[in-house]
Amino acid sequence: MDRQSTKEKPTGKLDSIRHSLGFRTILIGFLALLMLVPLFMAKEVVSDRTFYYRTAIASVAETWGKEQVIVGPVLVVPYTEHIISMDTETDEKGETRTVSRDIFNDKTMVMLPKELKVDAEIIEKHRKRGIYDALVYQSEVELSGHFDFTLLPSKSSKKNQMNWKDAWIAVGISDTKSIDETRPLRWGAGSNTPLKPGTLLPELLPSGFHASMKDLNTDLTLAKFSIKFSVNGSEGFSFSPTGETTTANFHSGWPHPSFTGDIPPTQTDVAANGFDATWQIPNIARNHPQTWLLGKEKHDLYALKSGVKLFSPVSLYAKIERAVKYGALFIGLTFLTFFIFEITQKTRFHVIQYGLIGLALSMFYIILLSLAEQIAFHMAYLYAATATVSVITLYTISILKSFGRVMLILFFLSGLYALLYLILQMEDYAMLAGAGTMMIVVMVLMFATRNLESDT
Structure with a gap:
């Protein structure tokens, strides 16, 4: 040496x-x-x-809440279609006559909102798992807007009978176990109804909640609704633009957003104390119609979505x-x-x-x-x-x-x-x-x- x-x-x-x-x-x-x-x-x-x-982060997300995707609301209305069939019959003597028959078909219509507004307050939280710190969030969400009842089958034919007592409104949420708080669905001028578990639409909306239309006023020109709930999640928060016109407003105190999804926000304001983002999305951006018959057509409401991830620029x-x-x-x-x-x-x-x-x-x-x-x-x-x-x-x-x-x-x-x-x-x-x-x-x-x- x-x-x-x-x-x-x-x-x-x-x-x-x-x-x-x-x-x-x-x-x-x-x-x-x-x-x-x-x-x-x-x-x-x-x-x-x-x-x-x-x-450790995945374990925290499993118990606190995974990435959340909100879809809906969707109005589901069973109805009976009444058709009069006119048939020509010939008897044994060769005489012809016209015979009318009443045909009743049970169908279910799925309707999306004419106008949808998604307001979300995303509040950052931190959860510890051993020595590791996990960034999660709690989101206060309000879905509001209205449905266009002129699209209902009863408007095209007085013989069609709407079955409102079996109708319901459904909202899809990707991780329902992380729903923290819900409030009753507000409908019209003042009526409301409690939210219930499940969407009753296993193929269209695998997980979420619904509200029965049984006790709500359906004689409305403008069917306004408002749904408020609180949900926990991690990593990201997204929505699906199911309205004919969809407006989404996100606000958070997290200063490092990463806007994701198929359509970017039309306006953003990112500062050291948080961010605000606004989306304006028309229905021509998606590939499914405003109404369709359940069981006759299949559409993927999750195919088009936008949102934000709580991004850490350079993690430890x-x-x-x-x-x-x-x-x-x-x-x-x-x-x-x-x-x-x-x-x-x-x-x-x-x-x-x-x-x-x-x-x-x-x-x-x-x-x-x-x-x-x-x-x-x-x-x-x-x-x-x-x-x-x-x-x-x-x-x-x-x-x-x-x-x-x-x-x-x-x-x-x-x-x-x-x-x-x-x-x-x-x-x-x-x-x-x-x-x-x-x-x-x-x-x-x-x-x-x-x-x-x-x-x-």
């Missing part, structure tokens, strides 16, 4: 090769590649913790995974820096010393991960970087015996970790910042080696 001057004259051919710059370069390059092994092991630890985190584990990706670069640049010290300052490091410095650099990511799971990421990064830089600096003091040279290494490592922190905080410009950092480092190294002699 003793330093030795690079000016010592080799005593033999093997000694000459061992002290040559080319051999030294290959040896240090091989050591740098060998350091990828502990770096890979650190990456595996990060991957395992990421898996445990995602498992994503930051650490990105940091590990720069590990090979860190080890390579650090080894290269020490190697330049060798050839410029005529000081030689032992291969074991290179290996121990590489291990210290690899340990940074384990320290960062273990601390970041307990405290804020910026503090964890500060402690992990300080510990790593301090250990390497103290180690090089005992090797170089020069305060000035050690200060150069201290400033280099500190600057490297500071730049890595800035890159990790970026999202859209991380690659640009990384490329710029690499170019600056190369320029500095080129400046430091500009006076190297060819026979060194």
Whole structure:
């Protein structure tokens, strides 16, 4: 481990090769590649913790509520279609006569709202599962609008008999066990009816709730409705534009929305204290009609939907995974820096010393991960970087015996970790910042080696 001057004259051919710059370069390059092994092991630890985190988040979502999709409301009206059939019959004497027959067909009409308004207040919540924090939400939802009763079969023929006592309104919700609170359906000027479990439409709306039309006033020109409920969920919240015209207004205090779905919002306002988003969607954007007969036609009300995800720009584990990706670069640049010290300052490091410095650099990511799971990421990064830089600096003091040279290494490592922190905080410009950092480092190294002699 003793330093030795690079000016010592080799005593033999093997000694000459061992002290040559080319051999030294290959040896240090091989050591740098060998350091990828502990770096890979650190990456595996990060991957395992990421898996445990995602498992914990999925477990929280299973009990609190999954991603919610709201569909409806849908008005379902059974009716009896009365048809008079006129047939011509010929008797045994050859005389013909016209015979009328009454035919009654039981049918069920599905009707979508003429106008639908979806108002949602999405309130962020945090739930702990062990050391992991899960971002979830509670949403206060109101569905309002009106149905167009002029589309009912009774309007086209007075002989059609509407069976209102068996009619119902259904609303689809993807995860019904997470419904927190409901209020009665408000109908017309003041009548209301309680909500009941299930949609009674297993193929159209597999899960949700419904309200009976039995006690509601159906002699209305404008059949207005209002449905309010509270639902828990995680990750995202979406709606299906079932109205002939659908307007949706979302409000939340979460500052990082990611608008998803088939149709983007027409207006958004995203600020540090939350976001507001508005959708205006006409019925021509979808592929199903305003009314159809149940059992005769099949339509997918979930085919077209829009909404938002509560997006975390750079999560804890994503930051650490990105940091590990720069590990090979860190080890390579650090080894290269020490190697330049060798050839410029005529000081030689032992291969074991290179290996121990590489291990210290690899340990940074384990320290960062273990601390970041307990405290804020910026503090964890500060402690992990300080510990790593301090250990390497103290180690090089005992090797170089020069305060000035050690200060150069201290400033280099500190600057490297500071730049890595800035890159990790970026999202859209991380690659640009990384490329710029690499170019600056190369320029500095080129400046430091500009006076190297060819026979060194």
